[in-house]
Amino acid sequence: MTAKKIKHLKIMLGGLLVMLVLAGVLLRGQDASVQVIIQLRVPRVLFALGGGVVLVVSALLLQTTLRSDYLDGSMLGLANGAELALALVNVLFARALPYRVLVGALAGGILVVCLRVTLFKVKHSSFFLILGGLALAMFFAAATQLLTTGGGFQGKSLANTTWIDVWLLAIVIVIGLILLLSQWTKLDIFALPSLQARQLGLNEQSSSLTLQLVAGLWLGAVSAVLGTVFFVGLVLVQLVKLVTQVVARKRMGLTAMVGGVVLLGADDLAHYLLPARELPTNAVLLLLTAPLILVLLKRWLHEV
Template identity: 70%
Template sequence: MTAKKIKQLEIILSIAALLLVGLGLFIHGQTAGKQTIIQLRLPRVIFALFGGSMLTVSALLFQTTLRSDYIDGSMLGLASGAELVIALVNVLFSQLLSYRVLIGALTGGLLLVILRTTLFKVKRSSFFLILGGLSLALLFVAATQLITTGSGFQGKSLSNTTWTDLWFLVIILLSGLLLLLWQWEQFKGFVLPSLQAQQLGFNEQKSSLVFQLVAGMWLGAVSAVLGTVFFVGIVLVQIVKLSTKVVAGQRIFLTILTGGCVLVCADDLAHYLIPSQELPTNALLMLLTAPLILFLIMRWSREV
């Protein structure tokens, strides 16, 4: 895809994002005053827009630095690990729930550091990394279900998003962007084949630390509110990659817009689909992206 067509697609997605955000500000089934929209709807739709972008960029960073198209943070156990910690906080220290986005981000970062000293280090191929990550993710999911049974824990919807959640998300988003800008020249090294990069003295393990840390913290922050969404990052990043056929650095803005649009769309559907009832946002998000997984599998099977 040419640079001009990518720019046109970015403009279209930007307009779509604005329309979806505008739609999300309305409240169905009741007369909504200005304060109701500001307190209930506005933080939710902005969180969805920023959170979707962080979700997909996180997957892009992992896929690029780990050199695998089949990986995102949910498959490495980071999202479900953050959700598990929030569930524990909900049961044991409920007074700290207002800091859940910050706690989720710190959990994602900590788990990333642990993975870099264990699973990332001993992997022999992406297959073993995926297998080990999924095992860890399933363990965390099972533990979360056991802990939250009968507790009324709701960690899979944006319906209870607050301004506090949004402010913490913005702080974490901006902090991550500063780190990415600081190390962006290093990111270009991952465009080269691994062997060629090593011959030029490029240390992948060291250079990937900041990018993976940002990816882990962003995913943890979003998962603290949204819950775990498997495969969504992989699907959206790969759809953008197949559509544009350019390197990661040149499609990052398109990836940001795609993630934001899809999550806002999923949250709008969760809010409006059934009158007087809120559906889980993460379930709608996975429902929207599930058909795309089959498309990608067929594409990948032809390449093998």
């Protein structure tokens, strides 16, 4: 896809984002007071917008640095690890729960460091990386369920998003952006085969650590509120790659916009689809994106 077509697509997505933001803030809230809209609807919409952006960008960074199109942070245990950290805080130090976004971000960053010295060292095949990551995710999910059973602990919806969540997410995003910009030009290293990069004297280890830390911080922060959504990052990143056919750095902006549109759209549906009931944003997001993996599977079958 040419740069001009990508620009036009960004403009279309921008218009859609504006409509989704207005729908999220105004619909069903039009009879409510301004205070209710500001305190309940606006933070939810802002978190969905920012969360969708970092959810897919984190997947793009992990796929790029690990040189695998078939994974995202949820498949490596990062999202479930953030949920487990939040569950532990809920049990041991409940007063810290208002800062759950920060807890999730720290958990994601710590897990990235742990994975780099263990699972990320598996170089034989992406299959073993995916298998090990899913096993870790299942372990974290089981531990979280054991800790939270009967406690009424929920983290699958944006319905209870607060302004504290929004401000903390904004801080985490800014920190991640600073780290990302410091390695921005080095993203092109990962467009080369690993062997060729070494032959050219390019050291990708420090760059990959920084970029993976950004992915872990962002994914952990979002997962602390949204919960784990398997394959969403993988599907959206690869669909954008399929459409644009450009390297990671050139499609990051478009990928971010797609993430914002999808999560914000899913949250609007979760809030408005059933008049008398609030649906889990997590589940609606999975329902919207799961069928898209069939498109990718068909494409990948042709590549094998």
